Amino acid sequence: MPKSIQSIQPPLKFIPPRFNAVILQITRWLLPLMLRLRLRPWLPAGIVQIEAKNAEVLVQLYQQFQAGKIRFLLAFRHPEVDDPLCMFYLLSRIVPQVARQQGIKLAYPVHSHFLYDRGMTLWAGDWLGWFFSCLGGVAIRRGKRLDRQAIQTARDLFANSNMPIAVAPEGGTNGHSGFVSPLEPGVSQLGFWCVEDLVKAQRLETVLIVPVAIQYRYVNPPWAKLEQLLQKLEAKSGLSLSPIDNSINAQPEIYYQRLYRLAEHVISEMEEFYRRFYHKNLTDIPNQDINSRLHRLMDTALQVPEEYFNVQAQGNFIDRCRRLEEAGWSYIYREDVADIAALSPIRRGLADWIAEEADLRMRHMRLVESFVAVTTNYLQAQPTAERFAEVTLIIFDMLSRISDTKTPARPRLGWRKAKISIGEPISVTERAANAQGDRQATRRAASQLTQDLQVTLEQLIK
CATH class of the missing domain: 3.40.1130 (Glycerol-3-phosphate (1)-acyltransferase)
Structure with a gap:
């Protein structure tokens, strides 16, 4: 997981344009x-x-x-x-x-x-x-x-x-x-x-x-590099690795099946995470398609910081993410504190505590933020290398946010x-x-x- 904010920060000042x-x-x-x-x-x-x-x-x-x-x-x-x-x-x-x-x-x-x-x-x-x-x-x-x-x-x-x-x-x-x-x-x-x-x-x-x-x-369609990246994501998610077969690398239907399998596994892991540790009602619904499951998971992930920050769930996912970002920043970049150095030790400790916790809660929102446009329909409508790459890189971002000690640079798949x-x-x-x-x-x-x-x-x- 990327390094978290562990202390109160000064307010975010406006940066005026100074054209040069x-x-x-x-x-x-x-x-x-x-x-x-x-x-x-x-x-x-x-x-x-x-x-x-x-x-x-x-x-x-x-x-x-x-x-x-x-x-x-x-x-x-x-x-x-x-x-x-x-x-x-x-x-x-x-x-x-x-x-x-x-x-x-x-x-x-x-x-x-x-x-x-x-x-x-x-x-x-x-x-x-x-x-x-x-x-x-x-x-x-x-x-x-x-x-x-x-x-x-x-x-x-x-x-x-x-x-x-x-x-x-x-x-x-x-x-x-x-x-x-x-x-x-x-x-x-x-x-x-x-x-x-x-x-x-x-x-x-x-x-x-x-x-x-x-x-x-x-x-050039980057099928070979996509295959390598998918292998890494399968390993990171705990899936058994699929054998590499160079003869099918350029077949979109095979890659779609692999990507679908990975997405379904990751969604299942995240559903269990929110069910067990955040006590969310994510009961299995027979024959529920993966798009509906992803939508429900995103809604659940946003509920966690919304409940913490006491923010109403209004509008679409993007609207909800924007409000949560501002709510989190108000806990971290404190406009109500004129001088951080002047705080008493106990107030400084509590301010640091709340800033760190706010940063952790906002990470649920960051996961959702990357997935606002992801659906299987996007791949099915045009199963191109570009679209497969886009969705695969979004999953890479998501797994990196959870498992890596710092946010890595996105893989560059080709010119x-x-x-x-x-x-x-x-x-x-x-x-x-x-x-x-x-x-x-x-x-x-x-x-x-x-x-x-x-x-x-x-x-x-x-």
């Missing part, structure tokens, strides 16, 4: 190397090619933006941690190149502000917050009901900065290139706020939201290509005008915009 053109340029120079090595030079895998569909749409948008005619937000899919690098490549390399081909001169920098999860700096280190800040990033606490500083900063940048802004409307990664998680309403809300701010300032720019989808493909698809811009200004300033109508329009954006992103990855 020099840091941006250095990052642009290093980007090809970062993509190929992913900052881990001992791993022979990375992203070797990025292609963009409809990049000319972004060229036109940047041209109009720099001419003061529009404001726009890039609403991009966020299936995995490589997405920011791909988006950076899109804006710093592909868009300027297409602009030159079309004879369009864009002012430097062709870049964007972006929102990122404040929690990233907790596992990556404070340097990441400094780095993202220099690139124009805005740290936001996803589970906080109203992160006023982050939201107000993003709102101001959207309306007034000399660069557009990028936001992942799913709120986090789901590990699936071929599935869009339910979108959060923040992107639509930012769009309508921007229209409102421009009207108040008597400005005439049109506000747009631009859907962007990112998908990954392996240069990959990224495809970025840019959809047609959605006019928020037009929808706000149709609402005619009526609050209820505006709420309905914002909700409809979220639904339309969801459909568009799903269409872009088909």
Whole structure:
């Protein structure tokens, strides 16, 4: 199990954006190397090619933006941690190149502000917050009901900065290139706020939201490495090892059976864990399919920290995870303690105790967080090497969280290509005008915009 937090921590301070053109340029120079090595030079895998569909749409948008005619937000899919690098490549390399081909001169920098999860700096280190800040990033606490500083900063940048802004409307990664998680309403809300701010300032720019989808493909299907990884996961889970047969490695139906067997075994182990040690009613239901069992297990896992933190189980799994994250952080990163060093020994000891216990309770939520999009239907619909790899790596993450002394780096299964698809811009200004300033109508329009954006992103990855 990864090292736990064992003591009270100071509050998580807001990290404001401090855009630095020099840091941006250095990052642009290093980007090809970062993509190929992913900052881990001992791993022979990375992203070797990025292609963009409809990049000319972004060229036109940047041209109009720099001419003061529009404001726009890039609403991009966020299936995995490589997405920011791909988006950076899109804006710093592909868009300027297409602009030159079309004879369009864009002012430097062709870049964007972006929102990122404040929690990233907790596992990556404070340097990441400094780095993202220099690139124009805005740290936001996803589970906080109203992160006023982050939201107000993003709102101001959207309306007034000399660069557009990028936001992942799913709120986090789901590990699936071929599935869009339910979108959060923040992107639509930012769009309508921007229209409102421009009207108040008597400005005439049109506000747009631009859907962007990112998908990954392996240069060569990594069946051999998937087989090796599956063997390791079977051993780690306590399953008897299946014999390696090179003649069937590339047969998806055989790999599906192996993966199904592993998933069923892990679910059974976790059901017994929660049944025995947390006294949860997980009675066997005859002929219950594995998707239903996984759904029930995830619900049970979230109940454990919800009961501890006294948090109501409302919304979908993602909503529940967000609330639990914020509840846990409130026990660890104590905003109610002005000076940790000034605490009496007994209060410090109790604060450390509660912080450690909160961290342990949050691990139940972290297990669920990785599985929000996992179903057997995803593999059955398209039994590709990419989808098998995605699900296998999610199971790797889960077993590593439980059994390893520290969180290991994900195995790199082979060289990959990224495809970025840019959809047609959605006019928020037009929808706000149709609402005619009526609050209820505006709420309905914002909700409809979220639904339309969801459909568009799903269409872009088909």
